[in-house]
Amino acid sequence: MKKEESTILSLTNKLYLPILVSILLSSCDFFKFKSENNDLDENPIVASVGNQLLRNSDVAFLVTTGSSKEDSTNLTNRYVQSWVRKQLMILEAGKNMTFDEAELNRKLLDYKYALMVYEFEKSYVTSNSSAEISNAEIEEYYENNKESFxxxxxxxxxxxxxxxxxxxxxxxxxxxxxxxxxxxxxxxxxxxxxxxxxxxxxxxxxxxxxxxxxxxxxxxxxxxxxxxxxxxxxxxxxxxxxxxxxxxxxxLQDQIPPLDFVREEISKILTNKKRVALVEQLQKDIYNRALENNEFKIYD
Missing domain, CATH: 3.10.50 (Chitinase A; domain 3)
Structure with a gap:
């Protein structure tokens, strides 16, 4: 009798085990599905073009403290429209042209490195700029270049x-x-x-x-x-x-303007000249230091 009961239990386990596993797997899928839905609820899709999605988190930076709800809504709507138009242009470009991926990546790297250098130079100029342009500098420039105005x-x-x-x-x-x-x-x-x-x-x-x-x-x-x-x-x-x-x-027109009228313009010219000079000196110093330390080689 015990042997028969054991056989029956064994058969029962074999029969119900796949069903139990199936239910557990279904439960896992169910909970996973609910979790994904929760993510979508927390970060809903604002717009989509093809496989590209624009989510709420991508436009959250547009809402700033102090701006009204109407202003934030208008700004977000303009951003979404701009994003959609850009994605549509990318799609259209892909349909009508064949792009060299290697060349595109090279250009992206060139842009990335140029941006890095620009940010570094800007930071250096900000940290090393001298005092504001003096009246004496402005007057000297005006006297030496008044004919150009x-x-x-x-x-x-x-x-x-x-x-x-x-x-x-x-x-x-x-x-x-x-x-x-x-x-x-x-x-x-x-x-x-x-x-x-x-x-x-x-x-x-x-x-x-x-x-x-x-x-x-x-x-x-x-x-x-x-x-x-x-x-x-x-x-x-x-x-x-x-x-x-x-x-x-x-x-009158075509006459040389008085200094006071072009003072601000001259100040901007001199500020830019100093910026350019600083950047050129920075590049020269970096090159000379690398040359002394044998940090680069130029092959014939």
Whole structure:
């Protein structure tokens, strides 16, 4: 009897073991499937093109602290559109052209190394740059190179005032602007503060004439050069306002600009020259050090 029971148990085990294993394997697949679904829930796909996927984590950097939900949404939408267009272009390129993988990889490496060198040079320049460009350096460069500067537009030093035509201070202002005495500036400034709809009183600053006359009747004048040559005080009116331009000085197109007008430009030129010089010296030092230490060979 015991032998029969043992035989029955053995047969039962043999019969149910595959079923049990099958259930366990199915359970593993089930749990694996659920885990993958959880990953998808946590990092959903935002867009796809072919086999390429753009996930939520790929666009998370676009959402910054302080930006509104609407701004973040608009920025993300623009990024997704750009990504889709780029992937579609890559797909189309692959369909219509045969690319040399080795050549592509070589170019990628060249770009990678160029980027590494650029970042290294930029870091070196930042760490080793001297103080800001001095006024003496700017003035010296201007004196030695002033002929290379040429104005592409009219620039002026001017005072500008805009008053309503009905304002009783128009006449006193116009009279004061015709005087060339230092003691009238306070009175002019007071009228501007109290009565002008707009005004500009930066005597020493050179500005583009077009920037000053924009939105005034003078902008439509086709004889600006003659007007500047013949008038120290220019007055024009429209239906509501009177506009006054007291011309303190001017420079015409193709003339050499004053130093103050090109000071910032010269500062940028000198800063770039110093950067280039630093990088060239860095390259020379690295080469000479490697040469002394026999770190490279050039074969015939």
């Amino acid at each position: 040429s104005l592409k537009e009219i620039i002026v030093r001017t005072n500008f005032f805009k008053l309503e035509k009905s304002n009783p201070q128009n006449r006193p202002l116009e009279r004061l602007l015709t005087l060339n005495r230092d003691n009238v500036e306070t009175s002019i400034r007071q009228i501007a503060l109290d009565h002008a709809s707009n005004y500009y009183m930066e005597d020493s600053t050179w500005v583009r004439f077009e920037d000053v006359i924009v939105n005034t009747p003078l902008a439509a004048n086709n004889n600006k050069v003659e007007l500047l040559r013949n008038s120290k005080l220019i007055k024009v009116d429209d239906e509501i306002y009177s506009y006054y331009f007291k011309i303190l000085d001017y420079k």
